[in-house]
Amino acid sequence: MIEQTLSIIKPDAVERKLDKEIKSFFKKNNIKILKSKKIKISKEEASEFYKVHQSKPFYDKLCSYLSSGPIIAMILEGENVVSKNRQLMGATDPTKAEEGTLRKMYGISIDKNSVHGSDSVENGKIEINFFFK
Secondary structure (H helix, E strand, C coil): CEEEEEEEECHHHHHCCCHHHHHHHHHHCCCEEEEEEEECCCHHHHHHHCHHHCCCCCHHHHHHHHCCCCEEEEEEEEECHHHHHHHHHCCCCCCCCCCCCHHHHHCCCCCCCCEEECCCHHHHHHHHHHHCC
16 A cells, blocks of 8 residues: 655754665665655754653653754655555664664664654654644
């Protein structure tokens, strides 16, 4: 089934100018990038975006990090793209991510893991709407 999902190239990867490599990785894996934009969001916007995690101990750190520098928000489209993107990203902790995944290749730490991807079709719609109203 053709789906859409949100992907974010996080501040650590934007700072290291990895956006071309990451976008190319998606394309090589038959994922279309429908829209892409480089933006800087405020801590308040990051707090709203990650509100699903607000009860977790890492919430404040996560919001501070996402708002710490420019990010690239993208709408990805493809066959079962939500699960495919999650697989291509790898585990949240780059040290536990499989070889050949984005987080294994580019992630610095569990906090600075270079990419975000929606975890479901439903959340993908919400997250796409957040950045591409």
